[in-house]
Amino acid sequence: MGEELKDIIMSSIRRDILINTLNSGKRFDGRAFDEYRTIKVQFGAVTTAEGSARVSLGNTQVLVATKFDVLKPFADRPTEGVLMTNGELLPLASPSFEPGPPNEDSIEMARVVDRAIRSAECVDLDSFFIEEEKVLGLYVDIYVLNHDGNYTDAAAIAASAALLNTQVPKVEKGKILRGDYKGPLNPKPIPIATSFVKIGSHWLVDPSRDEELVAETKITIATTTDHVCAMQKGKGSLSKEELFSCMEIAFKRGNEIRKILME
């Protein structure tokens, strides 16, 4: 039997007992409602890439690696570098992921992270210009290694961490000198995504897989220190008051996570 069907049926049963537990002020894993799972960051996990980081949110693990290539710029922005973000939900990461081309979930995740990085303007794309018809392209590859809920936040944190870890390669005669670096990329400001789900009347930060499955509403808010830089509402609906209170928490958690990354 496919895990998907099981998940759908399970979600209706899980809902009751989860709400009961939430009503008593606790989550299944003992966390407070606005608390993240333990965040661990490993910088430079992949040495063949120009920058990389592996982030775990509890059991959820995401690896992001960055790589540079020389590319042709977009016709409408001939002097600007190219930023490309790709997401892979590896089938080894969860019984519900299947091999095959990117599906809507992985595309959505990659695009949310892409928007957060782009809108935060943390990468100076103008500095990627080499010569006419040649610019540096920066690939940001997101690999979800284990899915225990909320891979979007983990991906955004890992992407920021990987950018912090990225070295810009030297370019000579229009070619990248691999292993020879100009210096660090120095992304600024650092975007962080914070996801919320609503179950019953409760709003939870950093939902686990159990919580995601029964949630009615899901929203992701990406922030820099003083701006919101991307938002994405998933399923469900919410009021503006709810949105504002989520935003408050997103800034608070975002600042805490930025602190972890800068250490």
Added chain:
Amino acid sequence: MAANEEVKLFVNGKRIDGRGADEMRAVRIEVGIIPEADGSAFIEWGGNKIVCGVYGPRECIPKHDASPYHAIVKCRYMMSPFASAEEHSKSGPSRRSTELSKVIREVFENLIISEKFPNTQIDVYIDVLQAEGGTRTASVTAAAVALANAGIPMKDMVSAVAIGKADGHILLDLGKLEDNFGESDTPVALSNRDKKILLLQMDGLLTKDEIKKVIEMAESACGKLHEKQADALKKFYEHGENEEFKL
């Protein structure tokens, strides 16, 4: 490095990375690193970093693939687009990864006791995060550990190593440069108990005697790899978890 450039791969008994002819790169194996999977393993082998996850036996999809006599083994070997130190490559299956998926699958079809699970499939997912030559042999070594961790019954354990020839010398565990500029490359997988050959590929030119030497070298190297596999599994089951895991 240009292909026509003269590369000396073996000078004064030392290889380009300082190893001796029968010296392997450092190998680290970790178990249970993907809690969501039924079984998982990570291997760091020199500059290779590979994760492997196993699921099953589970319902066979599509249904017409299923056999009423045994479980089907499915294997998917993939290289990440950032795995090479050179340019960013296209993600998705290539002709190379399709072939490697097949030869790796054929290793485990010999070992898994699949008759107990009719109408099901066992998935072996292998993702190469970082590559430095010898990913298929490292993948086999890691997948064996992941299958053991998943509790899938097997007749034996297996480990694998590539042996090649460069500058006229037979060298154990080819690195990337040796693979690119060497004269021959022979990946070998051997079962642990009865030393059966479960994977064998070769390119380049070797004499009969050289092939004998290659197999002998593989036997001794696979013995050492088996100890690393056993140590990794023992360490995991002593602690029951692998929380301090680093890629």
Added chain:
Amino acid sequence: MDKKIVLPGDRIAEGRMNIPNAYTKDNGTYAAVVGTLDNEGHYIALENKYRPFVDDVVIGIVISVRSAGYEVELNMSNTGFIPARMMRMDLSLGDFVLCKIKMVNEVGDIDLGEVRRLPKGKVVQFPSAKVPRLIGRKSSMLILLKEYAGGDIMVGNNGYVWISEKSNVPLLLKVIKHIEKKAHKSGLTDEVSAMLQKETGGKKALPMENPPSAQMNRGMEEQEEEYRR
């Protein structure tokens, strides 16, 4: 007692012996999964795939209702079937059920009987090789868990564990995870007892009235005896 870890392909006995999770070849018996071997030659699997046998007690989830009966998800590749004529009550989609395996055939079809519907709760997965440890000698572990977490808990051979919604669910989830990690260690009951006291400050929970598990888990105690040897 000295235990060492054996891997698939390791010789665990001389001669051809019929041992679970092992296979025979020529004149020897070999491990097929990772397990422990003590100095008296007892081999116990640390990981295995649950394989259904007649009379096993299993917990399942109803995933399909048909006129002929109910299809039940059993935490394995094959689903079980409850013929409708065996039932006095109606089940609905998503119900948790406790049943006994009545028939298994070569292609993996499973028929279930002696069905009881379980009240609202949560079902979690637990490795089937370690199920005897979660039950404990004469159900000692389950009794201990219920003492501190209240409510009720039931364990199927197939590795599904049902927890009543009246229990302290976060506490049970934490402790069950711990038992899973330390399943091969001795002195587990004492360790869990200390953990429960620390987590709850020694406060015991009120027992549940008429817990559904009252007549359960017998038969599995024998397996625990085996595990201890």
